[in-house]
Amino acid sequence: MKKDIFRNIAIVTAIFMITLSTMLLVNYLEVRNVTPLQSEIASTLKTLNESGAASSSPDLAEQIRELDLLARKAYFVREGHLKAGVYILLAMAGILTLCLRFYFEGTRTLPEEDIAPLDEWLLHSKSRSYVLGLVGALAVVAIVLGFLSGKYYSPGKAVDGVPDTSLISDLPPTGGTVGGKYDEDPEDAPDTLEDGDVDNEEVKDKNEEEGGAKEENASSDSKEAGGEESGEKEEVSYSKVTSNAFRGNTSNGQSSARGIPTAWDLQSGKNILWKIPTPKPGFNSPLINGRRVFFTGADDSERVLYCVDINTGEELWHLSATDIPLSPSVMPAVNPDTGLAASSAATNGKAVAAAFATGDIICADMEGNRLWARNLGVPDNHYGFASSLLTYGDLLFVQYDNDSSPKVMALSMTNGATVWTKERRELATWSSPTLATVGGKAQLLVMGNPHVCALDPLTGETLWSVDCMSGEVGASPCISSSGTVFAASENAKMVAIDPSSGEVLWEGNDYLPEIASPAATKDLVYIATSYGCIAAYSTSTGELIKDHDLGGQFYASPVIVEGKVYMANTDGKVYIFSAGEGFPLIGSIDTGEATFATPAFTDGKIVIRSNDHIYCVSAAQ
């Protein structure tokens, strides 16, 4: 009778516990998914608040506070319920255990029959086998784990979710180390070709040799493409070498791409993979990330971020910069040479952001879903806002130079929140920031007028500053493979700076760029001027090594890739120089279309934006 009571209590308690546990689990799952501060309404309100509307609208601020309070209240109430539930559950578990103990009281385990004589020898013999077996099994497990852990921590594998975005680092040197293979030793570059007769065969052969490795390193986009096309088409692989911003990943005028075509013909279509008309005008440069090519365009009616497929040129999606609080309804007056979409977009592989002359910044995920948008205020800039964006992990750098409130900002790519702001006492510039690593630490190189400076990308703190610029600064800085920073601007001078100390190493003023930014290898720094001259200086001494007067104007910046320097002028001529000793011209292509934007490179492909078209040159054609 007594036992029945305990048994019944145990059963009732068990049923109660199961019910309660289910409720707790549901409650937990609900609480886990609640992110009140990241809801759409909260994000919109926060964006409004950040844009400055809150200060002029107390109601809005009050609304945000109420929402915040409500969200927190709801969260903590639920959490309180969860905790109380767990306490009750534990108490029930105690009761259950007690009941079970009382229930089993007196039913002890006793030998069922006469105990068989013990054969301890047999036991010992068996035990020895078991011990040896277990030790062997443990040793095998340890060896396997050792191998697995070694593989897990291998440098080529992403650690803790850090995305692997390129095969070879595109970051400028770390205190003298070299980013790209050919930067370090231009002699390793494919042999130079005859002027005007650029042959692709050798590059093709090299690509074929490296084919296996390339396939292994194909980006995740390959799976994506295969999945989307559900077997109708062959799976397409995409290079991991990205061009995530203006002039490459770090805006330094370098790319680690391989197998770059050196000949094409826009008219006949030779080596042209695809060609599409530019949907809307803009001088910004295209970006490449996996299968996606990004660029922007704007006119008085609309400002748009475009994404097209790198293999077909087909539009994957586009996103208009609309419904942005405080965005001006009337377009600001800008110089026709600048336009409304001079700033190149930037991506970190998870999201892509674009800026326009209206001060609008929009950010979308890689599928074109808008993540956030905000207006920084129309820049007080007499030519128009032209600084390109740059990403560093989750940070998006905006060199928001203008005459009234110049500043550099770091925004979160995730939600657009301002991470830091660096107010500057500079005149307006049209330059873009560059990322470099100096002594193992990242620096954000920023041109100004009159200061060239380096900021800590994580905090915005000034690391060094050099007073050396004047006039209208349009070019961006660069850093050589040997770790020297170069800043140059027409009507000012060219300055070589030691980024570890901010010390000026040498100065020069033979050839100075107006719009195109310099690029540098370990030994040479290349300048492209707006009066058609290009020049190579020694990075260590500043000595002019060679100059070429090619005519036309260079607005697009030179890019060093695969041991060559690619430069496009406004007449549509693309010049290819060897980045090696002597700086010889090894080829040129007359595209016939005026080109202002800097080309973007990935393995085997160049994406070029001309005035009228965007096209992809591919070695495979």
Added chain:
Amino acid sequence: MMKGRMDKKTAFSVGRISAAVLSLLLLLSCPALPLGAQSRFPRPDFESGYQYPELSYAVPSETVWGWIDVSVLLLLLCVMTWAVHRKRTRTPIIISSALSVGYFGFFRGGCVCSIGSVQNVALALVDPGYHLPIYVLLFFLLPLVFALFFGRVFCGGVCPFGALQDLVNVKNLRISRPLAKALGVIPWIYLSFTLIYALTRSQFLICRFDPFIGIFRLGGDFGLIVFGVALLILAVFTGRPFCRFLCPYGALLSLVSAVSVKKITITPHKCVNCQLCHSSCPVDALRPPYGNTGREESRTSSVGRVLLYALLIPLLTVGCAFLLRSWAPQMSLANKEVHLLKLVTYSEQHPDGTPTPEVEAFYAQGRTKEELQRSVDKVHSDFRLYGFWGGALIGLVIGLTLLSLTTRRKRPDYEIAQRECVACGRCFRYCPQNMAAAAKPVGSASVPSSTDTSSTPESPSQSI
């Protein structure tokens, strides 16, 4: 057929209730839920220049609590010693277990514990800069001292981990002795790795992989809580799986208790070989009488086997030592400096990626990669050194275990294997001699002797 066994209906009910226990204990992992949710909620996000007031914390009175803990520890050890050696009754042991679970477990959150104190002591031995509080040292020493004099009374009802497993134990399914013997090596391996990681200042493995701490604190790593709950479920059906097959401190205690001054006995009187206690021990520490006549073997063969395994000991010791030394690079990956170097190197090679908080902190501290590399070289060197000695310990234990399995010894009566006995006291109530002694003072003439079996109860179930 023995009396006192359950009938079919009861067995069916027991099965159902056992199944319920199984599923419910799984659901006990719910305590992990609130903590996991809590950490995701940020503090108010003011972006209007609002300055947070500086946080101030009350100075914790940990020292006071530490001494209170030591006092409770000492008190419970004394109670256990009295209960196991003097009274030979389980009731005070249950009370002590409940107090231990309540106080050391739920109230103090399972810290400080004697099991984890092994790491503190080890670290203090090699790091002069590491402050080892006296009460932590006492937590390490007191159970060992008591084990030296009285056996594993600490395990019986003072250790909250053991006590928790003991309190939920309902059934006593036996694990085959050879398997238990083999699994008994694991605590030593765990102890070796614990020492290696503590001595290299890498990690406190015991704390990190503590299966019960999440239950005591009503939150923590979900996987570990599930592991802890799984151990408790096992503990429902078989005695103390954690203590027997995992606990590194238990390994030390078993070593000391083997030479304890006062051995734990079921009864102070002569064993009458009634066999009632045979199945009572949840950790299978009761050894039945053995006449050593099961298998006859030539003396030469026996001696040869002993010599073979004796020779294996140095081989195993040196082999394991070098094996573990060679795994130093893999083992060192768990060291934070080594991990940081990997992250920094990776971050430098992949500047486009998101820098991890560790990398950001590294640069914010103004540290250089060269300095980090030097630190990592030192860590590798330490891992090689302590890996060698840790491996030697593992090899030695395996060798000695194998050697112990080559000898044989006569046992005229039921005996307690002191190394394995956790002093839970379950056997006390099975022994008619002990029950009789409990009813009458020790030394009473009416206590049955081994030759006087007339007072042995006819029905064991009635006698207990």
